[in-house]
Amino acid sequence: MDFSLTDDRRMVADTLSRFLRDSYGPELRNKIAHDGPGYALEIWAKMAELGIVGALVPEAAGGFGGSGFDIAVVFEELGRALAVEPFLATGVLGARLIATAGGPAELVEAALAGEQQLALAHYEPTSRYDLSHVRTRAVMDGDGWRLDGVKAVVYGGGAAERLVVSARTSGSDDAADGLTLFLVDPEATGVRRRAYPMIDGAAAADIWLDGVVVGPDAVLGTVDDGFALLEETIAAGALALSAEALGAMETAKDMTVAYLRDRKQFGRPIGSFQALQHRAVEMVIEIEQVRSAVIRAASLLDGERTERERAVSAAKSLVGRVGKRVAEECIQLHGGIAMTWEYPLGHYAKRIIMIDHQLGDSDHHLDRFVTLGRAGA
Amino acid sequence: MDLSYSAEEQAFRAEVRQFLEDSLPPTTSDKVRTGADLSKEEMEEWHALLHARGWLAHTWPEQFGGTDWSPVQRHIFEEECARAHAPRIVPFGLNMLGPVLMKFGTPEQQAHYLPRILDGTDWWCQGYSEPGAGSDLASLQCRAVRDGDHYVVNGQKTWTTLGQYADWIFCLVRTKTDGKPQEGISFLLIDMATPGIEVRPIILLEGTHEVNEVWFDNVRVPAENLVGEENMGWTIAKYLLTHERTNIAGVGASTEALRRLKELAGLMTRGGRPLAEDALFAARMGEVEIDLEAMKITNLRMLAKAQEGGAPGLESSMLKIKGTEIRQALNDLTRRALGPLAAPFPSEDVEGSNLPDFLPDDAGAAAAEYFNYRKLSIFGGSNEIQKNILSKAMLGL
Numbered sequence: 001m002d003f004s005l006t007d008d009r010r011m012v013a014d015t016l017s018r019f020l021r022d023s024y025g026p027e028l029r030n031k032i033a034h035d036g037p038g039y040a041l042e043i044w045a046k047m048a049e050l051g052i053v054g055a056l057v058p059e060a061a062g063g064f065g066g067s068g069f070d071i072a073v074v075f076e077e078l079g080r081a082l083a084v085e086p087f088l089a090t091g092v093l094g095a096r097l098i099a100t101a102g103g104p105a106e107l108v109e110a111a112l113a114g115e116q117q118l119a120l121a122h123y124e125p126t127s128r129y130d131l132s133h134v135r136t137r138a139v140m141d142g143d144g145w146r147l148d149g150v151k152a153v154v155y156g157g158g159a160a161e162r163l164v165v166s167a168r169t170s171g172s173d174d175a176a177d178g179l180t181l182f183l184v185d186p187e188a189t190g191v192r193r194r195a196y197p198m199i200d201g202a203a204a205a206d207i208w209l210d211g212v213v214v215g216p217d218a219v220l221g222t223v224d225d226g227f228a229l230l231e232e233t234i235a236a237g238a239l240a241l242s243a244e245a246l247g248a249m250e251t252a253k254d255m256t257v258a259y260l261r262d263r264k265q266f267g268r269p270i271g272s273f274q275a276l277q278h279r280a281v282e283m284v285i286e287i288e289q290v291r292s293a294v295i296r297a298a299s300l301l302d303g304e305r306t307e308r309e310r311a312v313s314a315a316k317s318l319v320g321r322v323g324k325r326v327a328e329e330c331i332q333l334h335g336g337i338a339m340t341w342e343y344p345l346g347h348y349a350k351r352i353i354m355i356d357h358q359l360g361d362s363d364h365h366l367d368r369f370v371t372l373g374r375a376g377a
Numbered sequence: 378m379d380l381s382y383s384a385e386e387q388a389f390r391a392e393v394r395q396f397l398e399d400s401l402p403p404t405t406s407d408k409v410r411t412g413a414d415l416s417k418e419e420m421e422e423w424h425a426l427l428h429a430r431g432w433l434a435h436t437w438p439e440q441f442g443g444t445d446w447s448p449v450q451r452h453i454f455e456e457e458c459a460r461a462h463a464p465r466i467v468p469f470g471l472n473m474l475g476p477v478l479m480k481f482g483t484p485e486q487q488a489h490y491l492p493r494i495l496d497g498t499d500w501w502c503q504g505y506s507e508p509g510a511g512s513d514l515a516s517l518q519c520r521a522v523r524d525g526d527h528y529v530v531n532g533q534k535t536w537t538t539l540g541q542y543a544d545w546i547f548c549l550v551r552t553k554t555d556g557k558p559q560e561g562i563s564f565l566l567i568d569m570a571t572p573g574i575e576v577r578p579i580i581l582l583e584g585t586h587e588v589n590e591v592w593f594d595n596v597r598v599p600a601e602n603l604v605g606e607e608n609m610g611w612t613i614a615k616y617l618l619t620h621e622r623t624n625i626a627g628v629g630a631s632t633e634a635l636r637r638l639k640e641l642a643g644l645m646t647r648g649g650r651p652l653a654e655d656a657l658f659a660a661r662m663g664e665v666e667i668d669l670e671a672m673k674i675t676n677l678r679m680l681a682k683a684q685e686g687g688a689p690g691l692e693s694s695m696l697k698i699k700g701t702e703i704r705q706a707l708n709d710l711t712r713r714a715l716g717p718l719a720a721p722f723p724s725e726d727v728e729g730s731n732l733p734d735f736l737p738d739d740a741g742a743a744a745a746e747y748f749n750y751r752k753l754s755i756f757g758g759s760n761e762i763q764k765n766i767l768s769k770a771m772l773g774l
């Protein structure tokens with residue numbers, strides 16, 4: 001048993017943490033987050049140069065990581081600084097997926113170098129968080145394929161230079177079998193995008209596919225057999241978001257505890273009031289629990305399917321439950337100041353809460369945890 | 378990062394499991410499994426079996442006859458015991474007084490008392506709380522006045538667990554009334570057979586006799602029974618409390634409680650389907666299971682820290698709070714899983730058994746256990762006291 005990080009991972013975490021501390025203050029972050037495509041080119045390039053995207057992709061595909069702990073370490077640091085750069089879209093859901101599927105190496109390399117933005121266009125207006133609900137259809141067209149459908153709230157979808165699109169090649173709307181993943185050029189004829197900013201920063205897009213024609217080489221993995229890859233990728237993404245939430249909660253909690261020490265009312269620090277002390281301690285304990293759940297999910301990401309999915313769902317569900325509590329408590333313990341745009345806490349609270357709306361909320365993952373447990377029992 | 382147990386630790390687990398299979402008396406494990414009260418003799422028998430194997434004193438170093446186990450080994454032993462429905466080791470002599478004597482006792486006290494704790498000659502109980510001194514322990518009033526080579530003790534202790542069986546009691550007594558309350562406390566060992574001591578039972582809300590009041594009326598205690606120096610009892614008390622909280626997370630016991638809950642939820646029905654498949658109930662169970670899975674890792678993280686030499690301190694406060702919350706949630710759900718069948722009152726005083734015939738034998742005590750386990754968040758420093766400690770020491774508030 002050993003709960004320390006390997007030297008390599010420690011180094012990645014330290015490098016990233018130092019960079020974010022030196023070059024990524026709250027003002028710059030808010031400018032990037034709420035003004036433009038959701039990343040600043042020079043920052044993204046610098047982070048890629050530091051190897052942060054590479055840490056999310058397995059060695060065999062040109063990266064130097066991609067395991068559960070690699071992902072968790074990077075995203076916890078990103079969460080601490082509330083970084084909005086598209087590490088999830090381009091790194092985990094993009095490059096890692098393409099690499100795992102044995103897709104075009106040059107695409108992965110370009111992404112690792114910070115020269116290519118990617119996005120996974122999977123969820124649809126009616127799918128909520130259901131993984132297998134896909135109504136977008138792909139039918140054979142000569143030796144290629146023709147895609148029709150709508151994808152909703154694709155994170156990074158507006159800026160992406162290449163999309164991974166899930167489409168149904170056989171079966172009913174909700175079947176796990178019959179899904180295929182395609183690489184699609186967003187500039188191709190028949191693709192329409194509507195990009196928009198998100199309440200917690202960064203951007204997403206709705207994407208319409210109207211008779212989009214792709215060649216046979218656009219298929220990632222095997223036709224009709226995309227679900228397993230998709231599921232593992234979403235699990236990696238949910239782990240990443242859980243770790244990001246953990247980092248964001250740590251910072252929000254630290255800010256709150258510092259404020260409790262500094263802020264004076266009735267002639268004394270408000271942190272001297274037991275009603276507030278106990279709530280702060282309860283937050284700390286719950287955050288420790290989240291850290292444990294993230295560690296467990298990270299350790300099982302490369303494991304057997306049911307164990308992996310249950311551990312990730314446990315983490316994401318707990319993150320949703322604890323995240324809501326921490327975000328709300330941090331605002332309440334601060335009082336009015338947390339309600340302002342200027343004070344950074346509110347932005348942390350927004351991100352922590354909205355993570356529950358990405359890749360499955362706490363109820364979705366609780367249901368999944370229970371259902372998979374019953375099947376496995 | 379590596380969450381797996383080492384080969385040595387796995388071998389140790391197998392060894393413990395084998396021992397429990399071979400040695401744990403089935404009548405005893407049956408009682409533990411079904412929530413029945415163990416007799417004094419059954420508890421002593423279990424201690425004797427462990428002692429014969431050299432596995433009784435987990436927190437003691439080898440020189441005193443202890444196991445010298447690592448924190449992880451202690452955790453494995455606790456998990457396996459819970460799984461096998463072994464009785465808990467009665468902690469007062471072994472986990473509380475033993476470490477105190479090793480740290481603060483004279484060589485004579487160590488040589489006299491420690492072997493008698495191990496071989497079961499002396500059954501110890503704890504004299505800490507008083508009617509007016511619960512969470513505010515330092516306000517205790519039980520007086521010990523020096524009279525020649527004796528102390529004369531007057532006052533009352535309460536919540537004395539299993540005091541009805543005890544041969545000896547270790548007591549916090551007031552030896553000085555001026556100055557700060559913490560500075561006038563001493564740690565005294567008292568023979569329960571001394572004239573002037575009276576033990577009165579306290580019956581708990583679910584009907585069991587677990588705790589007692591102990592009254593002292595001019596009880597003469599030899600001065601050599603003082604541990605440490607006069608008026609340094611508070612230091613000893615604090616030291617003891619950190620040992621009391623060893624294994625406080627109760628991971629093994631909660632894992633077993635979850636197993637039983639799931640089993641019951643599979644047997645009970647709602648609307649003709651197993652309760653385990655009821656969306657509302659399954660969600661409630663699922664949340665506790667997620668909490669418990671996380672706490673197992675939290676516990677291991679803190680064990681790993683202790684393994685590296687850190688003293689159990691703030692971590693144990695966190696584990697105490699979360700561990701008891703989880704255990705109480707499991708007991709709450711187990712009671713609710715039984716529906717109307719949870720209501721009958723299982724009591725040994727009633728002729729025959731009034732347990733319903735429609736439940737497995739380990740379900741009948743669910744409601745009683747639920748009520749009994751409300752104590753978890755109160756004793757050993759209430760959860761609110763733990764939060765005070767954490768707020769001050771960890772957050773600097």
